[in-house]
Amino acid sequence: MDVKYAAPFLAAFQNVLPQIGFQIINQGEVIIKGKNLRTDGILIIVGLVGDLKGNVVYSMSMDDAKKIASKMMMGMPVDEFGEMAQSALSELANMLTANASTEFSKENVSMSISTPTLMYGKDITTKLSTENILCAEVGLDDGISVEINISIE
Amino acid sequence: MDKKRVVIVDDSDFSVLIIKDILEKNGFEVVGRAGTLDEVISVVSETKPDLVTMDITLPGTDGFECTKEIHKIDKGIKVIAVSSMLDDEMLQKAKNFNISGYVQKPIDEEEFILAVKRVLDDEELFKHFQSLYLPIFKEAFSDALNRMTKTIATYKGERLSNETIQSKGIAVVVGIIGKYSGRMILDMSVESATALTDRMLKKESSKQTEIIAAIGEFANIVSGNACSMLNRENKVFGLRVSPPSVFYGKSLNISSAKIKTYSVTIDTEFGEMILNIGFSRGDFEWM
Numbered sequence: 001m002d003v004k005y006a007a008p009f010l011a012a013f014q015n016v017l018p019q020i021g022f023q024i025i026n027q028g029e030v031i032i033k034g035k036n037l038r039t040d041g042i043l044i045i046v047g048l049v050g051d052l053k054g055n056v057v058y059s060m061s062m063d064d065a066k067k068i069a070s071k072m073m074m075g076m077p078v079d080e081f082g083e084m085a086q087s088a089l090s091e092l093a094n095m096l097t098a099n100a101s102t103e104f105s106k107e108n109v110s111m112s113i114s115t116p117t118l119m120y121g122k123d124i125t126t127k128l129s130t131e132n133i134l135c136a137e138v139g140l141d142d143g144i145s146v147e148i149n150i151s152i153e
Numbered sequence: 154m155d156k157k158r159v160v161i162v163d164d165s166d167f168s169v170l171i172i173k174d175i176l177e178k179n180g181f182e183v184v185g186r187a188g189t190l191d192e193v194i195s196v197v198s199e200t201k202p203d204l205v206t207m208d209i210t211l212p213g214t215d216g217f218e219c220t221k222e223i224h225k226i227d228k229g230i231k232v233i234a235v236s237s238m239l240d241d242e243m244l245q246k247a248k249n250f251n252i253s254g255y256v257q258k259p260i261d262e263e264e265f266i267l268a269v270k271r272v273l274d275d276e277e278l279f280k281h282f283q284s285l286y287l288p289i290f291k292e293a294f295s296d297a298l299n300r301m302t303k304t305i306a307t308y309k310g311e312r313l314s315n316e317t318i319q320s321k322g323i324a325v326v327v328g329i330i331g332k333y334s335g336r337m338i339l340d341m342s343v344e345s346a347t348a349l350t351d352r353m354l355k356k357e358s359s360k361q362t363e364i365i366a367a368i369g370e371f372a373n374i375v376s377g378n379a380c381s382m383l384n385r386e387n388k389v390f391g392l393r394v395s396p397p398s399v400f401y402g403k404s405l406n407i408s409s410a411k412i413k414t415y416s417v418t419i420d421t422e423f424g425e426m427i428l429n430i431g432f433s434r435g436d437f438e439w440m
């Protein structure tokens with residue numbers, strides 16, 4: 001998979017996150033992973049169909065998910081990862097992916113996105129449809145870290 | 154069918170008169186009018202119309218702000234902008250504010266009624282779609298199971314909710330994109346996935362990688378076939394599926410916080426499975 005596919009998704013973080021009050025957006029290196037992904041915490045998956053076809057998975061720890069949800073809900077404390085917080089995180093994944101799709105369209109690549117599906121739990125293994133996955137970590141305010149995994153066929 | 158109820162937002166008596174006349178001539182019921190933000194909020198709260206025609210330039214406010222307030226009252230109320238201004242920037246802004254259509258003044262009766270009908274029919278179409286898709290996904294599941302394993306599926310119960318689903322062990326997620334965007338999830342225990350794979354591959358004790366590949370492909374076939382059947386019902390749906398992703402783990406929970414989804418419990422020879430499907434309205438189709 002071409003590493004250049006990561007750029008629109010990373011640009012989306014820079015475009016969207018300041019709008020919900022994040023100031024620090026440090027993107028890590030893009031690496032290619034061949035193995036299954038393992039996650040403790042939450043995963044949000046969004047399907048992509050169009051000129052390119054695939055999936056993108058955003059993952060983070062439960063604590064970081066709560067911190068992000070709290071920020072999205074105007075600083076309201078989020079102790080439990082309930083419906084409101086789940087909805088907020090799903091919306092974030094939706095906004096990020098929609099924005100990435102707009103970034104792709106600047107390169108004349110047209111793509112639509114599916115409804116996000118949020119999952120959470122412990123020691124979850126993910127197998128996406130491609131052999132290799134592009135992976136990058138984005139560091140945010142308060143030590144929050146979000147991992148983005150891109151699988152494009 | 155009941156007459157569709159419309160509120161007209163415009164500060165010009167002349168425009169209100171014209172819009173009211175066209176709407177009533179074409180079988181719509183005008184239930185109120187408003188010219189300021191306060192009036193919009195009170196009239197819309199009181200009358201709960203199906204549709205609001207929205208002037209963009211208004212004293213002390215604008216059509217976008219009014220639309221935002223209307224959607225705070227009820228997200229389901231459709232708004233059509235009716236304005237003398239029309240350019241790309243306005244169109245983009247209208248889309249961003251979830252305005253469903255745009256008609257330029259002076260109003261052409263035919264064009265205006267077409268826009269109104271498209272927006273309201275859209276609502277009917279989604280209702281139709283919602284009553285259509287679940288039986289079709291079940292049919293596609295039965296077909297795939299029957300063709301690939303020569304066994305029969307029995308449907309035990311179904312419900313529409315946004316409760317969290319606790320996975321039995323393995324969940325396959327397929328994103329769906331088209332006129333409406335959604336997702337399908339097929340969930341089962343590791344034991345069921347193993348038994349299903351053994352039968353499909355006609356062997357015993359399939360390897361983990363084979364199991365993941367097999368149930369991913371099975372879910373892909375079910376969702377792909379179901380979407381093809383739906384597209385044949387109405388080509389406007391134009392549904393396509395994203396590649397399947399497989400998730401597994403001891404404690405895996407699937408949220409449906411943003412959309413209500415149907416969960417169907419299925420009895421199979423390989424154990425109980427859950428088919429979960431949900432769609433949201435997604436982006437509006439623009440003229």
